[in-house]
Amino acid sequence: xxxxxxxxxxxxxxxxxxxxxxxxxxxxxxxxxxxxxxxxxxxxxxxxxxxxxxxxxxxxxxxxxxxxxxxxxxxxxxxxxxxxxxxxxxxxxxxxxxxxxxxxxxxxxxxxxxxxxxxxxxxxxxxxxxxxxxxxxxxxxxxxxxxxxxxxxxxxxxxxxxxxxxxxxxxxxxxxxxxxxxxxxxxxxxxxxxxxxxxxxxxxxxxxxxxxxxxxxxxxxxxxxxxxxxxxxxxxxxxxxxxxxxxxxxxxxxxxxxxxxxxxxxxxxxxxxxxxxxxxxxxxxxxxxxxxxxxxxxxxxxxxxxxxxxxxxxxxxxxxxxxxxxxxxxxxxxxxxxxxxxxxxxxxxxxxxxxxx
Amino acid sequence: xxxxxxxxxxxxxxxxxxxxxxxxxxxxxxxxxxxxxxxxxxxxxxxxxxxxxxxxxxxxxxxxxxxxxxxxxxxxxxxxxxxxxxxxxxxxxxxxxxxxxxxxxxxxxxxxxxxxxxxxxxxxxxxxxxxxxxxxxxxxxxxxxxxxxxxxxxxxxxxxxxxxxxxxxxxxxxxxxxxxxxxxxxxxxxxxxxxxxxxxxxxxxxxxxxxxxxxxxxxxxxxxxxxxxxxxxxxxxxxxxxxxxxxxxxxxxxxxxxxxxxxxxxxxxxxxxxxxxxxxxxxxxxxxxxxxxxxxxxxxxxxxxxxxxxxxxxxxxxxxxxxxxxxxxxxxxxxxxxxxxxxxxxxxxxxxxxxxxxxxxxxxxxxxxxxxxxxxxxxxxxxxxxxxxxxxxxxxxxxxxxxxxxxxxxxxxxxxxxxxxxxxxxxxxxxxxxxxxxxxxxxxxxxxxxxxxxxxxxxxxxxxxxxxxxxxxxxxxxxxxxxxxxxxxxxxxxxxxxxxxxxxxxxxxxxxxxxxxxxxxxxxxxxxxxxxxxxxxxxxxxxxxxxxxxxxxxxxxxxxxxxxxxxxxxxxxxxxxxxxxxxxxxxxxxxxxxxxxxxxxxxxxxxxxx
Numbered sequence: 001x002x003x004x005x006x007x008x009x010x011x012x013x014x015x016x017x018x019x020x021x022x023x024x025x026x027x028x029x030x031x032x033x034x035x036x037x038x039x040x041x042x043x044x045x046x047x048x049x050x051x052x053x054x055x056x057x058x059x060x061x062x063x064x065x066x067x068x069x070x071x072x073x074x075x076x077x078x079x080x081x082x083x084x085x086x087x088x089x090x091x092x093x094x095x096x097x098x099x100x101x102x103x104x105x106x107x108x109x110x111x112x113x114x115x116x117x118x119x120x121x122x123x124x125x126x127x128x129x130x131x132x133x134x135x136x137x138x139x140x141x142x143x144x145x146x147x148x149x150x151x152x153x154x155x156x157x158x159x160x161x162x163x164x165x166x167x168x169x170x171x172x173x174x175x176x177x178x179x180x181x182x183x184x185x186x187x188x189x190x191x192x193x194x195x196x197x198x199x200x201x202x203x204x205x206x207x208x209x210x211x212x213x214x215x216x217x218x219x220x221x222x223x224x225x226x227x228x229x230x231x232x233x234x235x236x237x238x239x240x241x242x243x244x245x246x247x248x249x250x251x252x253x254x255x256x257x258x259x260x261x262x263x264x265x266x267x268x269x270x271x272x273x274x275x276x277x278x279x280x281x282x283x284x285x286x287x288x289x290x291x292x293x294x295x296x297x298x299x300x301x302x303x304x305x306x307x308x309x310x311x312x313x314x315x316x317x318x319x320x321x322x323x324x325x326x327x328x329x330x331x332x333x334x335x336x337x338x339x340x341x342x343x344x345x346x347x348x349x350x351x352x353x354x355x356x357x
Numbered sequence: 358x359x360x361x362x363x364x365x366x367x368x369x370x371x372x373x374x375x376x377x378x379x380x381x382x383x384x385x386x387x388x389x390x391x392x393x394x395x396x397x398x399x400x401x402x403x404x405x406x407x408x409x410x411x412x413x414x415x416x417x418x419x420x421x422x423x424x425x426x427x428x429x430x431x432x433x434x435x436x437x438x439x440x441x442x443x444x445x446x447x448x449x450x451x452x453x454x455x456x457x458x459x460x461x462x463x464x465x466x467x468x469x470x471x472x473x474x475x476x477x478x479x480x481x482x483x484x485x486x487x488x489x490x491x492x493x494x495x496x497x498x499x500x501x502x503x504x505x506x507x508x509x510x511x512x513x514x515x516x517x518x519x520x521x522x523x524x525x526x527x528x529x530x531x532x533x534x535x536x537x538x539x540x541x542x543x544x545x546x547x548x549x550x551x552x553x554x555x556x557x558x559x560x561x562x563x564x565x566x567x568x569x570x571x572x573x574x575x576x577x578x579x580x581x582x583x584x585x586x587x588x589x590x591x592x593x594x595x596x597x598x599x600x601x602x603x604x605x606x607x608x609x610x611x612x613x614x615x616x617x618x619x620x621x622x623x624x625x626x627x628x629x630x631x632x633x634x635x636x637x638x639x640x641x642x643x644x645x646x647x648x649x650x651x652x653x654x655x656x657x658x659x660x661x662x663x664x665x666x667x668x669x670x671x672x673x674x675x676x677x678x679x680x681x682x683x684x685x686x687x688x689x690x691x692x693x694x695x696x697x698x699x700x701x702x703x704x705x706x707x708x709x710x711x712x713x714x715x716x717x718x719x720x721x722x723x724x725x726x727x728x729x730x731x732x733x734x735x736x737x738x739x740x741x742x743x744x745x746x747x748x749x750x751x752x753x754x755x756x757x758x759x760x761x762x763x764x765x766x767x768x769x770x771x772x773x774x775x776x777x778x779x780x781x782x783x784x785x786x787x788x789x790x791x792x793x794x795x796x797x798x799x800x801x802x803x804x805x806x807x808x809x810x811x812x813x814x815x816x817x818x819x820x821x822x823x824x825x826x827x828x829x830x831x832x833x834x835x836x837x838x839x840x841x842x843x844x845x846x847x848x849x850x851x852x853x854x855x856x857x858x859x860x861x862x863x864x865x866x867x868x869x870x871x872x873x874x875x876x877x878x879x880x881x882x883x884x885x886x887x888x889x890x891x892x893x894x895x896x897x898x899x900x901x902x903x904x905x906x907x908x909x910x911x912x913x914x915x916x917x918x919x920x921x922x923x924x925x926x927x928x929x930x931x932x933x934x935x936x937x938x939x940x941x942x943x944x945x946x947x948x949x950x951x952x953x954x955x956x957x958x959x960x961x962x963x964x965x966x967x
Binding site for chain 1: 390391566567568572576579580581582584585587608609611614615616617618619620621622624625626628629630631632633634635636637638639640641642644658659662752753754755756757759760761793794795796797798799801802803804805806807808816
């Protein structure tokens with residue numbers, strides 16, 4: 001049996017969110033990933049973010065492809081529907097689900113193999129489609145389940161476990177996203193939950209596709225000296241570009257202390273989103289402007305050329321128009337529109353037949 | 358002198374692609390239809406935007422036999438590049454109408470053909486200004502010449518032009534009609550009109566419409582309540598989604614807001630189109646994609662996922678000539694086996710085989726019901742001939758009592774009444790489990806996966822747990838055999854041989870059966886397969902005949918193979934007649950093939966044209 005149910009632990013002292021749910025209610029089955037895997041920390045951050053946002057558990061849909069990363073959708077929110085689809089194709093399945101039901105919170109979890117190799121095309125076109133989806137790439141530079149081949153995000157010169165250097169240039173999801181019109185681009189590190197949770201929260205609430213690249217080291221195949229995706233390397237070269245926190249729209253305003261818990265109160269400025277929500281940024285890097293696509297692109301190139309791993313909620317487009325805005329579909333989910341509204345009926349058909357005479 | 362052949366002839370118009378001949382040809386076709394005479398039009402076009410030769414074939418037949426025929430009585434040759442070929446294809450005693458503005462080489466002359474030269478270009482240059490207009494009007498002008506030669510009702514033509522252009526475009530109406538008169542008057546003055554092949558008004562199309570299969574299928578999707586369509590452009594299926602889009606703009610708009618009641622997504626490729634369709638089906642919408650064989654090849658991995666994860670979704674495969682790119686603008690029935698078993702591992706799919714646009718409309722509605730009832734992909738296999746050509750079919754009717762069969766879906770209320778929900782558990786013993794729609798109720802949540810799973814929906818690598826689920830799915834799919842459209846069977850007393858076919862072959866095969874009975878006294882039974890998995894009736898038909906001849910449009914006898922695999926019938930009882938060069942089937946080929954299989958001396962397959 002490779003499926004392990006996690007024992008549910010309830011304790012009266014467990015903190016509850018505004019739905020009366022504890023963090024335990026947002027958990028899934030037991031992880032079968034390696035001990036210390038970065039992905040489990042991302043799972044923990046997702047649970048924290050979903051709990052803090054008080055998402056009704058059954059109103060979320062977890063979408064994934066194939067690979068270690070894609071397994072993680074089983075490890076959180078077991079009261080949500082999940083769809084572990086085919087390798088590299090999560091974006092299209094999520095697009096269809098979102099087209100059918102715009103009211104759910106879509107959480108997509110993918111990996112660097114799933115999204116940057118076999119599914120690169122699907123990633124790009126989902127970004128262009130800008131469906132309302134949190135798109136996490138758990139990025140470790142390596143194929144784990146097939147035992148340690150380089151992935152498309154492996155840096156030039158990064159060494160495999162056997163000491164062989166990678167000699168093909170990497171595809172950087174953040175730069176890629178910026179170049180093809182992504183409306184939300186972030187990078188986090190599975191080793192920094194404090195930074196990651198607010199990014200995930202903002203990404204979930206972002207009205208469009210939120211591309212979140214998370215450096216998530218593979219402890220078994222890519223955590224050695226010479227690897228540029230190891231815990232040690234990432235910690236050493238980690239550079240925060242900007243600090244950000246998500247502020248819910250006015251109607252759902254939550255205690256102010258929650259906001260300040262995510263972010264300090266000094267030197268902050270707000271970016272107001274289309275739907276009324278606010279992303280609050282705290283400057284780390286002088287005049288960094290997370291709404292200036294070209295400047296962000298230049299900054300990332302510059303810092304990466306300097307050997308750093310720039311992180312944070314790197315870019316957001318406050319004017320983001322999602323898939324349904326562009327398609328001009330009704331505000332209600334399409335899947336359960338009353339049949340009477342969908343079927344024009346016999347009279348209309350009889351009239352229509354005259355056009356084919 | 359030939360005797361008159363009223364309402365029984367075929368003509369062909371050869372033009373250059375991109376010169377606007379489509380509207381002229383459509384006008385001729387529609388005029389004949391409006392005269393109440395059964396007619397068909399086959400567009401034989403190149404995979405090209407401008408410049409290559411293109412033809413339009415029209416067959417008129419008062420008895421209703423309008424399958425394609427390769428025997429042309431009249432050819433309008435507007436493209437000098439194909440003169441030789443066009444002249445060659447005429448039956449002895451036929452007529453060639455050509456543009457005599459330029460001389461026709463003597464070497465092209467054929468004695469048993471009458472050459473009718475009309476100086477179309479010359480007349481149009483004199484009467485119209487502007488290069489483009491002159492080219493367009495030249496094509497309209499041959500319509501006029503044909504009207505005189507074939508006795509097409511000029512009032513009908515005028516009426517159609519008025520409907521097309523209306524008062525707002527009066528100048529275009531007058532220009533078009535002027536061009537038609539040019540051709541008409543010239544022909545009337547210089548030739549003995551009408552020709553022995555001619556039209557006479559009938560009353561055989563009053564309750565019919567003139568429509569192509571893709572438009573009909575799209576209309577079916579609208580009526581079935583489909584709300585998500587995903588696609589990638591590919592001939593010959595593109596016009597299906599185009600038609601769906603056009604219908605949705607008209608019929609699927611929320612009155613108060615002007616917003617759309619459907620989402621149509623042009624995907625980056627067919628893989629994504631399949632993924633979107635499956636995602637939408639999973640989320641509860643009636644969703645479809647339309648593609649052709651090459652697209653199905655790309656979609657097969659996803660199709661396996663939908664089969665194994667039991668997601669309802671509908672695939673329209675408008676077949677064209679394969680393999681590979683094949684001949685994108687020619688028809689074939691080459692995807693029968695591909696669709697029946699698409700994907701790796703053990704998979705088998707429900708397939709519907711419409712014969713014409715009327716069945717495209719009917720089957721597309723049925724496809725959505727079957728997909729949801731059996732929670733599985735359903736394929737509608739149309740083809741280029743059905744999908745892109747205009748057919749005369751009975752008007753579509755709609756029963757307002759129809760409600761979608763959503764199958765076994767548990768809503769919050771139903772979930773409240775059960776202890777625990779398991780997605781893949783065979784509660785009713787019919788192989789069909791219950792499903793829930795994401796977002797409806799926490800109790801209905803489950804994890805959908807294409808990896809091994811137990812009947813409780815959990816991941817597994819256990820042999821017994823795996824087999825239990827995959828065996829149950831087999832039972833479910835087999836049970837659909839009696840739910841898909843039943844075969845159409847026509848029996849003649851004492852017939853010992855049966856002809857079996859599917860899809861667009863119907864017209865040619867039925868015409869062949871009638872002719873062989875009338876001309877040779879042959880009695881043949883007929884079975885047209887309309888659905889897969891095969892109903893028990895299919896096997897019984899085969900068993901009941903000494904010999905069954907399976908007529909289909911592919912090289913490898915795919916339907917015959919499927920019958921051999923999927924019915925208890927013995928292989929010895931089945932033989933084939935195959936045509937697969939890309940043009941719609943004709944009765945002549947069927948007759949030649951059937952007689953050959955029956956060991957009867959007749960016109961052999963050799964010497965039978967394209």
